[in-house]
Structures are given as structure tokens and as C-alpha cells.
Amino acid sequence: MAKVNSFADIYKINMSTVQIEETWKQELTEAFNKTSFQALVGFLKNEKAIGKTVLPPGPQIFEAFNRTPFSKVKVVLLGQDPYHGLGQAHGLCFSVNDGISFPPSLVNIFKGLTVDFPNYKIPKSGNLSAWADEGVLLLNATLTVRLGEAGSHQNKGWEEFTDTVITTLSDKREHLVFMLWGSYAQNKSVLINTQKHLVLKAPHPSPLSSYRGFFDCKHFSQVNAYLASTNQTTIQWQL
Secondary structure, three states, X not given: OOOOOOHHHOOOOOOOOOOOOHHHHHHOHXXXXXXXXXXXXXXXXXXXXXXXXXXXXXXXXXXXXXXXXXXHOXXXXXXXXXXXXXXXXXXXXXXXXXXXXXXXXXXXXXXXXXXXXXOOOOOOOOOOHHHHHOOEEEEEOOOOEXXXXXXXXXXXXXXXXXXXXXXXXXXXXXXXXXXXXXXXXXXXXXXXOOOOOEEEEEOXXXXXXXXXXXXXXXXXXXXXXXXXXXXXXXXXXXX
16 A cells, blocks of 8 residues: 555645644554545545545645654643634644634633733634744644534544554654643543653643533643753744
């Protein structure tokens, strides 16, 4: 089976310039070549063939990886699905494009930051790309979704792929912080070597669960304290 050099090689939607960042490509070659990933590719091709709009746009499916190379990851923030509204998703979990209204979970993330850092100023844009550039891998467990249909690409193969991402980071890196919000993300803790990494757990920032303790979890300051204690540069959470 041929190696996958870019999503353009397998998902023909005018993506000739799209590639996953080189260090991630090297780390995930086996994952790309698995039968399950090829089945996922077939599913995505069929979605396009039957006229479904797939989000995020093709060039941004691997945005989290392209923004945060393997060797630059310091923090992993795990989401579940991309936002399914038009113009929202751009390949980074919890993040939205400039000019898009904040989804409820993102509103609560910024509220949590103001609790953690009383001088924190809520930004005008919900684009979290700056965090990704600083080493926060903003990873959704499922990297695509149908427009207007939440969860529509779950259990099609993405979860196996992103589980491999988590395991690879756990095995090959040291002193990472994994931020696991909600039961779905927390179930991924079995993939992480807690002897080498810090795992932070809290309720999900969704309005359905945030009141259970998300606002007071102070994960953001805990991340920076751990990074400082392991001689790493801290994250500038202020956007």
C-alpha cells in the first residue's frame, strides 16, 4: 500500500497543496497505511460523492498538526468533534474562525480563564491559533463532520487515528500536559503514561456540565506551573 504524503493524495477535493506537517507525517505513517484509515478515506470520498458538505474545509482538516509540529507539542487539549455550523470549524478544537460568534463551550473557556487569571481580557476573536503556535495541540478525536449534523463522522475511523496520535505522544515525548475535559476525553487517559506526563481532568465546558466545576479547575495556571517546573516555556493564554 502506498504511503500517504498528503490528504490530497487520497481525498480528491481540490486539495493539491494540502499536506500534513513533515514530522507528523513521519510519526503517523503506519496509521495512515492502516486498512481502517483507508476505509475512512472511502467514507469521506463517498460523503463528497453524495453531495454532503464536510467540515472543516479540506485544507484545514490537519490544521492542528500543521500548527503544532510533533516536537513542539507541550500541551494536548482534547475535544470530540469539529463544530458543525457553517464557517465555524477550522481544524482546531474549541476554536472558531475570526468573525464567528463564540459557541457556548468557548464562551465558558474564556470565563474559566478569567477565574484563573483575574486580569484576563476576553478576546474579540475565538480563533485559538496562537495557542497552537505556542505548543498546544488542539486535537479533536474526530477530525471531520457533516455540515449541520453533530457527531455524524463518529465511529468511522478517526478515533482510531487520533488515539494513535495520543499514544505516540505519550510514548515518544516526556513532560506533556493532557487537558481532558468531560467524560469522553477523560476516557482517553488510559492511553497516557501518567509517570511521564501530567493529566488534568475537569468537567466539560459545555453549559450542560460546566457548572459541575469547570470554572474553578484552573487548568491553565496548572499547565504553566508544570511547564515551568520541567524547564519549558509557559503558554501565553491571553490572545
